[in-house]
Structure formats: structure tokens, C-alpha cells
Amino acid sequence: MDDAGYRAWIGLPLAAIVAPAHAADYMTPEQAAALFFPQADTQVPLLLKLSKEQRNAIKALSGVRQRDKTQSVWRAEAGGELLGWTVVDDVIGKHEYITYAAAISPGGRVLGIEILSYRETHGGEIRQASWREHFVGKTLQNPFKLDVDIPNISGATLSCRNVTDGVKRLLALQRVALSP
Amino acid sequence: MRLVANPIRSCLPWIAALLGMVAAATATADENLFGYVKGAETLPEGSRELYQWLTWRTGKGAGHYQALDARTEFEYGVTDRLSVSADLKLQSIDSAGLVIDGYLPGDVDYGLRLQGVEGSVKYNFLSPARDDFGLSTYVSLVYGRLDPHSGQDKDTYSVEAQLLAQKYFLEGQLVWVANVGTEMTHATRAPIPNLPPGFDWTTDPEIEWEWSLGTGASYRFVPNWYVALEAFYQTEFETVVGQERWSVFAGPSVHYGTRRWWATLTWVPQIAGGGEQYAGQTETDLHLIEKTEQEFRFKFGVNFD
Numbered sequence: 430m431d432d433a434g435y436r437a438w439i440g441l442p443l444a445a446i447v448a449p450a451h452a453a454d455y456m457t458p459e460q461a462a463a464l465f466f467p468q469a470d471t472q473v474p475l476l477l478k479l480s481k482e483q484r485n486a487i488k489a490l491s492g493v494r495q496r497d498k499t500q501s502v503w504r505a506e507a508g509g510e511l512l513g514w515t516v517v518d519d520v521i522g523k524h525e526y527i528t529y530a531a532a533i534s535p536g537g538r539v540l541g542i543e544i545l546s547y548r549e550t551h552g553g554e555i556r557q558a559s560w561r562e563h564f565v566g567k568t569l570q571n572p573f574k575l576d577v578d579i580p581n582i583s584g585a586t587l588s589c590r591n592v593t594d595g596v597k598r599l600l601a602l603q604r605v606a607l608s609p
Numbered sequence: 610m611r612l613v614a615n616p617i618r619s620c621l622p623w624i625a626a627l628l629g630m631v632a633a634a635t636a637t638a639d640e641n642l643f644g645y646v647k648g649a650e651t652l653p654e655g656s657r658e659l660y661q662w663l664t665w666r667t668g669k670g671a672g673h674y675q676a677l678d679a680r681t682e683f684e685y686g687v688t689d690r691l692s693v694s695a696d697l698k699l700q701s702i703d704s705a706g707l708v709i710d711g712y713l714p715g716d717v718d719y720g721l722r723l724q725g726v727e728g729s730v731k732y733n734f735l736s737p738a739r740d741d742f743g744l745s746t747y748v749s750l751v752y753g754r755l756d757p758h759s760g761q762d763k764d765t766y767s768v769e770a771q772l773l774a775q776k777y778f779l780e781g782q783l784v785w786v787a788n789v790g791t792e793m794t795h796a797t798r799a800p801i802p803n804l805p806p807g808f809d810w811t812t813d814p815e816i817e818w819e820w821s822l823g824t825g826a827s828y829r830f831v832p833n834w835y836v837a838l839e840a841f842y843q844t845e846f847e848t849v850v851g852q853e854r855w856s857v858f859a860g861p862s863v864h865y866g867t868r869r870w871w872a873t874l875t876w877v878p879q880i881a882g883g884g885e886q887y888a889g890q891t892e893t894d895l896h897l898i899e900k901t902e903q904e905f906r907f908k909f910g911v912n913f914d
Contacts, residue, residue, distance in 0.1 A: 494780070521780045523640065524866050525832040548868055551653055575739045583689040584653030586738035587781045594780070 454546045455556065458501060458530055461543040462515035465532035466505035469512055473504040483605050490569060490601035493594045500602060511535050514607055516599045520591035522549045527588055531564070531596050533603045539567045542596060552585020555592065564596055569604065573597040640866045642827040643839045644875025644906040645858070648786050649743035649775035651733040652686030657913045659683055668902030670892045672707025676700060676757065676901070679721060689733075696727035698753075702760035709887040711809040712898050714801055717760040725753035725765070731773075743775035747790075758899045762799035767792055771821075781829075788823040788841070811849070819845040827864065837862040839877070844884075845899070854884035854896040858904065873908045 456464075462472050477500045479487070484495040503515040513534045519526040525548045532540035542564050544556045554560055563579050575581045579593045641660070642648065652658055662680040677700065684694035699721040708715055729749035737743025749769045756763040771790030778785065794817040804810055825839030840859035847853050860877035882896030890897060 496780075521782055521829075523781070524868065551656070581736075581739055584656065586650075586736050587777065590738040591780050 453548055454528075456530075456543055456545050458503065458515065458517045458545065461517075461530040461532075461545060462503040462505060464543065465515050465530075465541055466507075466512050468507050469505040470508065471504075471506040472515075473506065475502045475504060476500075477502050477602075477606055479602075479606060486605045487598060487601040490604060491594075491598045493598040493601075495598060495602065500606075502607070513540055514603060516602065517545070518595050518599055520588075520595040522547070522588045522591070523585075524549060527555075527592060529592060529595070531599045533600060533607075535608075537568055537600055537603055537608070539564045539596060539600065541565055542592075544592075547588075549585060549588055552582045552588050554582045555585060555588060567596070567600075569597065569600045571597075640864065640871050641873050641908050641910060642784055642835050642862070642864050643786065643825045643837055644862050644873055644908060645841055645877065646786050646788050646823040646825040646839050647747060647771070647773050648784070649733060649735075649737055649745040649773045651690055651692045651731050651745065652684060652912075654686050654689050656686040657683070658685075658910060659913070660908060660910045662909075663907045665905040666901040666903070667905075669707055669897045670890060670895070670902065671887075673703070673705045674707060674901065675704075676702045676760070677721070678724070678757065691733075692731050694729050694731075696729070698724040698727065700724040700755060700757060700760070704760065708805065708808075709898055711811075712887070713759050714761065714804055714808060714810060719760065722755060724755045724757065725751060727751045729769075737775040737777050738781070741776075743773075745773045745775075747771040747773055751794075756798070761801060763796060764799075765794050765796045767794040769793075783829075784827045784835075786823075786825050786827075788821070790821045792819040792821075793817075794819070815848045817845055817847045817853075819843060825862075827862070833865055833867060835862075835864040835866070837864065837875075839875070841877075850885060852884055854882065854899055856882035856896045856900045858900075870909070870911045872910075873906075875904075875906045875908075877904050877906075878902060879904075 479498055487495040501517040505512040513532055515530050515532050517530045519528050528546040529542055529544050531542045534540055542561050547555060572578050573593050575590055575593060582589050660682040664678040666676040668674060679699040680696055682694050682696045684692055686692045701719060701721045703718045705716045707713055727749050729747060731745055731747045733745045735742055735744040751767040753765040769790060769792040771788050774787045776785045795814060796817055797814045798812045800812050801810055821841060821843045823841030825837055827835045827837035829835045838861055842857050844855035845853050856879050858877040858879050862873055862875040864873040865871060879895050879900055879902055881894060882900060884896050885898055886893060887898055
């Protein structure tokens with residue numbers, strides 16, 4: 430093979446390495462927290478550190494592994510009264526992490542979810558309110574199963590599955606680490 | 610060792626065209642995490658995907674042998690469970706200094722030529738993400754006009770069926786797949802003038818029956834990047850000689866995927882093989898008549914929603 434041929438073959442993987450991944454960031458955690466709790470006069474950011482026992486308890490309650498040892502949380506208050514928490518989480522998508530936020534009431538009920546970053550090929554519908562509203566009101570007693578109580582999105586089944594499992598895991602986290 | 614310059618150089622315009630298509634694509638492709646084994650997922654309804662495969666096969670333990678296969682595939686999602694695809698296959702072969710009675714009648718050297726066409730359907734029974742365990746079937750019809758081994762004219766009509774299993778672990782960070790398949794081929798060689806004296810080159814129609822097993826695991830070590838190991842066993846039976854060959858190939862892959870496109874590079878050396886051998890073959894633990902010592906495959910995909 431001549432030099433031009435070698436350069437072409439070497440250039441392809443280099444092109445892959447240097448090509449920038451396209452990120453789609455839709456909202457910051459602070460914006461999500463304000464959206465979830467518009468009546469709040471205080472949003473207190475916390476970095477929740479989870480012990481091994483707590484992570485094991487979260488898995489036992491939700492059936493989903495708690496990968497991270499820390500979790501970013503915003504505590505929403507109004508007049509000194511706890512309104513709930515905004516928990517920011519990353520789950521695995523097909524290519525990259527999907528970042529989302531879930532609002533959870535003091536009683537352990539989902540108040541809403543927002544997709545903060547989504548970078549996958551298919552499944553942009555995951556950001557639509559019509560899909561996200563299926564989580565509202567859910568507790569740990571719900572199945573959190575695709576095509577049972579959460580609809581699947583074609584071409585983005587893994588993303589839907591991991592967000593669905595993730596929200597259930599955050600409910601378990603709320604019970605283990607945030608309940609008074 | 611002499612290297613094939615013309616077939617590889619002839620692919621460069623294709624690669625440039627594909628890179629141009631990436632720039633124009635509005636969305637990205639699904640992922641082939643492996644070079645040889647297949648996953649169980651299908652395209653969503655209405656999605657279209659274009660693949661380009663380049664496979665370089667090299668080494669028969671004697672003489673000089675190199676082949677480059679170029680395959681262009683278009684896949685369309687008919688429903689969320691059913692996708693169909695059409696393939697155009699080209700091949701180039703450069704073989705010299707190796708004559709194998711009954712198989713390789715002599716030197717051959719040509720650039721990319723139309724090898725054949727293929728049409729296939731893939732139907733998904735179970736989704737690996739929704740149902741915990743994925744299962745699909747893949748059926749294809751293939752017409753070939755050139756023998757991929759000798760490069761000689763050979764009309765083949767094949768039907769292939771595979772079962773494809775897939776399982777996610779670690780929330781999808783680790784992907785395992787397994788395939789089992791069979792292919793039935795009706796083959797007729799064209800006569801060759803001026804064969805070496807006593808050379809066996811049957812032109813009677815033959816039936817070839819191939820079975821294959823494959824498995825692989827792919828791990829996403831950082832966002833967008835996967836490394837994989839895959840292995841596959843193939844054996845073929847044919848009318849005249851019974852079990853003609855078996856071989857095991859195994860090797861690594863590296864895969865990069867984004868929203869806009871993906872690429873997979875795979876190297877699979879033959880690690881074991883048997884069946885027929887040619888006179889004077891020194892690597893007796895490999896099958897080198899219809900297979901080579903090494904295969905390299907580069908796959909590239911882009912999706913148009």
C-alpha cells in the first residue's frame with residue numbers, strides 16, 4: 430500500500446477520536462428545582478453522601494443499583510416548611526449519560542421529572558410532558574415497568590428503562606437518606 | 610510480502626462519500642457493537658440506516674492471499690419490531706503462488722467487482738431493555754456470482770436463518786449477545802479453460818450447508834466508547850466431501866458511537882480450524898482453504914430518520 434493509502438486508514442479512527450460529541454443540555458438543576466417548586470422561597474443545595482449500607486438499602490427497596498456514592502439534592506422550603514426535594518441523577522443511555530431531575534414530596538411521591546440532558550439517537554419524545562407525566566404521583570409501591578405503568582418509546586427502550594428504574598431508585602433514596 | 614494497493618485505494622472515494630453523508634445526516638445510527646455477531650434490536654418504525662462494511666481477509670499459510678469485501682447495506686424499520694434491508698456486495702482478490710486442488714486453480718488479481726446481493730428481514734420477539742432478555746430472528750436471501758474464496762465465477766443461491774439473543778447487564782453498560790444460525794446454499798461453478806493437468810474443478814451443482822454459533826460481550830468503558838470480545842464457530846457440509854471445514858475465529862473490537870454516526874473496528878484471527886487441508890499445509894490446526902488466518906472488519910453506520 431502506498432503512503433496515501435496508509436494515511437487514509439490511519440485518519441479514520443483519528444477522525445472518530447477528535448469528532449466532538451453533540452450535547453443537548455436543556456435545563457440546569459437550579460432551573461428544574463425552581464420549576465418544580467415555584468412557591469419555594471429557599472432552595473438549599475446539598476451533596477448527599479451515601480454510605481455503603483444506605484446504597485444497599487436503596488437497592489433492596491428499589492431493585493436498582495445505586496451506582497454513585499453522592500447525589501446532588503436541592504431542598505425546597507417555603508416559610509421554613511419543607512416542600513420537597515429535587516434530586517439530580519445520571520443514568521446510562523445508549524451512548525452517553527442521560528441527566529434528569531426528579532421532584533419528590535416529603536411523603537415519598539413523585540411530583541415531576543425533567544430531562545436536563547439527552548444526547549441519544551432516538552427517543553427525543555422522552556422530554557415531552559406526555560411521557561414525563563406518567564411518573565407524577567408514583568410511589569415505591571408502583572411497578573415502574575415499561576409498557577405496564579410507563580409507556581415505552583420506540584428506539585429508546587434502554588433510555589426509557591434506565592430513567593424509569595432511576596426514578597424508582599430516587600424514591601428509595603428519599604426514603605433511606607432524606608426522610609426525617 | 611506484496612500488498613494489494615488497488616482494491617484498498619479504490620475504496621477511498623467510498624469512505625469520503627460516507628463521511629460526507631455523515632455531515633449531512635440529520636440524526637444518528639443505531640449501534641453495531643460487534644463486527645460479526647449480531648444484536649437483537651431492530652430499527653424503530655420509519656427509521657432508515659445505511660451501513661458500509663469493509664472486510665480484509667488475509668493469509669493462507671502459503672503463497673500470497675488477500676481479499677477485500679465491501680458491503681453496502683440499507684435498512685428500514687417497517688414496524689418497531691420488523692426491519693428489512695438490502696445489501697450490495699463487492700469483492701477484490703489478490704492471490705498468487707498458491708494452487709489448491711479443487712479450490713484455488715491459480716493466481717487471481719482483480720479490483721472491486723460485484724460479488725452479489727442480499728435481502729434480509731429481522732423480526733424482534735423480545736426487547737432486551739423492556740423484556741430483560743432480547744430475542745430476534747434474522748432471515749436472508751443471498752445471490753452470489755463470485756466465489757469469495759477463489760474469486761472465480763460461481764453462481765450461488767442461499768437462504769440463511771439466525772436466532773439472535775441479547776442481554777443487558779449493569780444498566781446497559783455491558784451487552785452480551787449470542788447467535789445461532791444455518792445457511793443452505795445451491796452452488797454452481799463456471800467452467801475454467803486451461804486448468805492445470807489433473808486439476809479437479811467440478812462444475813456440477815452442489816449443496817452447501819453451513820452452521821454457525823457466535824457470542825460476544827461489549828463493555829462501555831467511557832461514554833461513547835465500547836470495547837468488545839467476540840468469537841464464532843462455523844462449519845460447512847457439502848454434497849461431495851461431507852464436513853468440508855470448521856473454524857473458530859475470536860478477537861477484539863473497538864466501537865465509537867455518537868448521536869450522528871458510529872464505527873466499529875474488529876480483528877479476528879482464526880484460532881482453531883479443521884476439515885480439509887491442502888497438500889503441504891504447515892499450519893495444520895487451522896482451516897485455510899476457504900478461510901484465512903486473519904480477518905479485519907471496519908463497519909460504519911449512519912441513520913436517517
